[in-house]
Amino acid sequence: xxxxxxxxLSYAAMAAVSLSMERHQQQVAGRxxxxxxxxxxxxxxxAVSLAPAIAAWGTSVGILxxxxxxxxxxxxxxxxxxxxxxxxxxxxxxxxxxxxMAWMLA
Amino acid sequence: MRPDSxxxxxxxxxxxxxxxxxxxxxxxxxxxxxxxxxSYFLDEVNLWMKPELHASVPAADAARIAAVALAGMGKLAxxxxxxxxxxxxxxxxxxxxxxxxxxAPAGRAGTKRAELDAATGEKIDTxxxxxxxxxxxxxxxxxxxxxTTGRWIVGIATMFMFVAIxxxxxxxxxxxxxxxxxxxxxxxxxxxxxxxxxxxxALPFHIMxxxxxxxxxxxxxxxxxxxxxYDGNAQAYxxxxxGMAPGGQGQGQGQGEQRNAGGREGREGGREGRxxxxxxGGGEAVDLAAAIGPMLAxxxxxxxxxxxxxxxxxxxxxxxxxxxxTVELRAHGSDSLTTRGASARLVFxxxxxxxxxxxxxxxxxxxxxxxxVFASAHMGRFAGPTVRWLxxxxxxxxxxxxxxxxxxxxxxxxxxxxxxxxxxxxxxLVEVTNTGVITGLALATGAYFWxxxxxxVELAERAAWxxxxxxxxxxxxxxxxxxxxxxxxxxxxCIAVAVxxxxxxxxxxxxxxxxxxxxxxLGQAGIVGFDFAMLAIAALFGWIARHxxxxxxxxxxxxxxxxxxxxxxxxx
Numbered sequence: 001x002x003x004x005x006x007x008x009l010s011y012a013a014m015a016a017v018s019l020s021m022e023r024h025q026q027q028v029a030g031r032x033x034x035x036x037x038x039x040x041x042x043x044x045x046x047a048v049s050l051a052p053a054i055a056a057w058g059t060s061v062g063i064l065x066x067x068x069x070x071x072x073x074x075x076x077x078x079x080x081x082x083x084x085x086x087x088x089x090x091x092x093x094x095x096x097x098x099x100x101m102a103w104m105l106a
Numbered sequence: 107m108r109p110d111s112x113x114x115x116x117x118x119x120x121x122x123x124x125x126x127x128x129x130x131x132x133x134x135x136x137x138x139x140x141x142x143x144x145s146y147f148l149d150e151v152n153l154w155m156k157p158e159l160h161a162s163v164p165a166a167d168a169a170r171i172a173a174v175a176l177a178g179m180g181k182l183a184x185x186x187x188x189x190x191x192x193x194x195x196x197x198x199x200x201x202x203x204x205x206x207x208x209x210a211p212a213g214r215a216g217t218k219r220a221e222l223d224a225a226t227g228e229k230i231d232t233x234x235x236x237x238x239x240x241x242x243x244x245x246x247x248x249x250x251x252x253x254t255t256g257r258w259i260v261g262i263a264t265m266f267m268f269v270a271i272x273x274x275x276x277x278x279x280x281x282x283x284x285x286x287x288x289x290x291x292x293x294x295x296x297x298x299x300x301x302x303x304x305x306x307x308a309l310p311f312h313i314m315x316x317x318x319x320x321x322x323x324x325x326x327x328x329x330x331x332x333x334x335x336y337d338g339n340a341q342a343y344x345x346x347x348x349g350m351a352p353g354g355q356g357q358g359q360g361q362g363e364q365r366n367a368g369g370r371e372g373r374e375g376g377r378e379g380r381x382x383x384x385x386x387g388g389g390e391a392v393d394l395a396a397a398i399g400p401m402l403a404x405x406x407x408x409x410x411x412x413x414x415x416x417x418x419x420x421x422x423x424x425x426x427x428x429x430x431x432t433v434e435l436r437a438h439g440s441d442s443l444t445t446r447g448a449s450a451r452l453v454f455x456x457x458x459x460x461x462x463x464x465x466x467x468x469x470x471x472x473x474x475x476x477x478x479v480f481a482s483a484h485m486g487r488f489a490g491p492t493v494r495w496l497x498x499x500x501x502x503x504x505x506x507x508x509x510x511x512x513x514x515x516x517x518x519x520x521x522x523x524x525x526x527x528x529x530x531x532x533x534x535l536v537e538v539t540n541t542g543v544i545t546g547l548a549l550a551t552g553a554y555f556w557x558x559x560x561x562x563v564e565l566a567e568r569a570a571w572x573x574x575x576x577x578x579x580x581x582x583x584x585x586x587x588x589x590x591x592x593x594x595x596x597x598x599x600c601i602a603v604a605v606x607x608x609x610x611x612x613x614x615x616x617x618x619x620x621x622x623x624x625x626x627x628l629g630q631a632g633i634v635g636f637d638f639a640m641l642a643i644a645a646l647f648g649w650i651a652r653h654x655x656x657x658x659x660x661x662x663x664x665x666x667x668x669x670x671x672x673x674x675x676x677x678x
Contacts, residue, residue, distance in 0.1 A: 060479055068493070078303055082289075
């Protein structure tokens with residue numbers, strides 16, 4: 001469960017960061033838009049996703065696990081941007097919401 | 107290095123550095139990554155390669171397993187000085203027992219070991235195999251050479267890797283802007299994207315694994331500091347580094363030391379606690395099998411109150427069957443990397459069943475803690491399933507990074523080849539070695555697993571023949587790659603690997619192991635995991651083969667191996 005929460009949050013965070021880049025904005029919206037809020041939000045969410053990792057595995061193991069999840073969250077975002085960029089508009093918020101809810105309930 | 111002899115920018119010179127520090131030790135690094143990644147599942151590989159152990163199905167109740175195992179030890183080694191039992195867990199079906207006989211020589215040589223059936227306590231005889239330990243050892247000290255030499259070679263390659271990582275980041279400064287970008291079906295561009303993605307996304311892992319690899323080899327590569335300070339006494343250095351006093355008291359983590367200390371306590375305890383009862387009067391030998399249940403329960407409660415849900419992982423009995431015996435229980439798993447996986451311990455008086463000692467966890471110095479974090483992260487010892495899988499998958503990404511880098515070297519030189527109208531020897535050499543190493547090593551590993559089941563159990567030097575088979579298969583893959591055109595060699599070897607691995611879960615029940623139906627039904631996670639990993643490897647190589655077949659059709663007329671050329675910005 002913890003694994004899913006950390007992964008969900010870091011995936012949403014990576015998706016947000018990617019949407020602050022013009023290349024991916026073109027892919028998803030067809031035009032560039034102001035992405036500073038997405039970039040900041042993405043970085044904050046990345047930092048936030050460290051919290052459930054540390055809660056689950058302790059400080060040292062938690063940081064290690066978090067770094068691992070970041071890798072695969074970024075990989076998932078990259079694959080999505082390659083093969084199915086448009087649905088990111090709803091997959092990322094949905095996954096973030098589910099992750100947050102699971103965290104609250106845990 | 108520019109042909110037009112203009113001055114080089116930092117990125118061009120870094121590009122040169124990156125290319126050559128990458129390709130020269132690249133094949134070795136690939137082998138190190140490949141076998142190292144498999145080693146995250148060392149226990150599972152060992153379990154699979156000893157199918158005799160599959161028959162051991164532990165009961166759910168740890169107290170019952172421990173009681174049966176202790177009774178078994180009473181028959182197997184009644185006169186031993188100490189017994190150590192590793193209880194079954196999600197990675198192990200049996201009770202692994204080690205013991206030291208009374209007059210056993212010091213160190214590893216004096217340790218005897220056996221695997222006990224978790225349900226009956228009987229010793230299980232297994233086939234002779236090096237199992238996953240061969241792959242594990244190979245990944246940092248190679249094979250068939252002096253240990254130190256092997257470690258030096260791997261250490262030097264690791265340093266190259268470190269340089270390649272740093273120069274790679276500088277060369278491809280665009281990688282951060284293209285963090286989420288992969289452009290498929292674009293030849294060289296795609297290979298570069300794949301290489302960048304695997305390198306950058308897992309950059310924290312790559313830096314950690316390389317740096318910690320160097321730290322772990324530090325004693326071999328740079329022994330001088332410790333030699334000078336400890337007068338060449340490596341043992342004293344190691345003991346102090348682990349926070350132990352040389353005498354063996356203190357918060358010992360080294361097993362030998364720990365047993366010594368325990369033995370001494372035991373003797374003293376026997377003299378005082380028994381009120382002068384003569385020792386050869388037989389003492390009342392404690393019925394450990396009956397006493398262990400309450401001890402396990404106490405330990406669990408104690409750890410739970412301390413805030414962690416650990417089960418007992420290891421039982422050490424000092425002076426079993428003698429007066430003054432002590433029982434040490436150690437938790438399975440730990441909560442911190444800084445102590446290098448040291449886990450909570452409790453020492454019981456066997457006669458009374460009361461807790462005698464609560465040895466504190468070692469508190470490492472800042473330098474040790476730093477080293478321990480990296481060492482633990484590198485080896486993943488004590489890592490739970492989630493972290494272990496993360497490390498394993500990161501290892502897969504790392505292996506792919508090395509492989510894509512090696513392939514990129516060849517792909518990048520395709521235009522040059524076409525211009526020349528022939529293949530320079532060096533290019534062909536790299537191309538052949540790439541195939542022979544990247545798919546060849548997978549073939550060799552597959553052969554190793556097959557031989558493990560096909561060689562007769564009574565064959566003399568069986569373990570050595572499994573390993574010989576590994577190297578013969580690897581050599582055959584290299585020869586095959588040299589004899590066939592590049593694309594055909596890739597395709598044929600990928601198909602061979604896929605077939606070899608997809609059939610391993612079938613071979614398993616035919617040769618004495620538990621097939622997937624039984625291992626799933628019995629909840630033997632280690633065996634199930636191994637079989638699924640083999641299917642995943644088969645799927646991966648099958649997918650590559652399919653990709654190669656599809657690509658062959660439209661490109662049949664183009665020069666083999668020549669992807670559409672697209673010069674990148676980094677090409678000098």
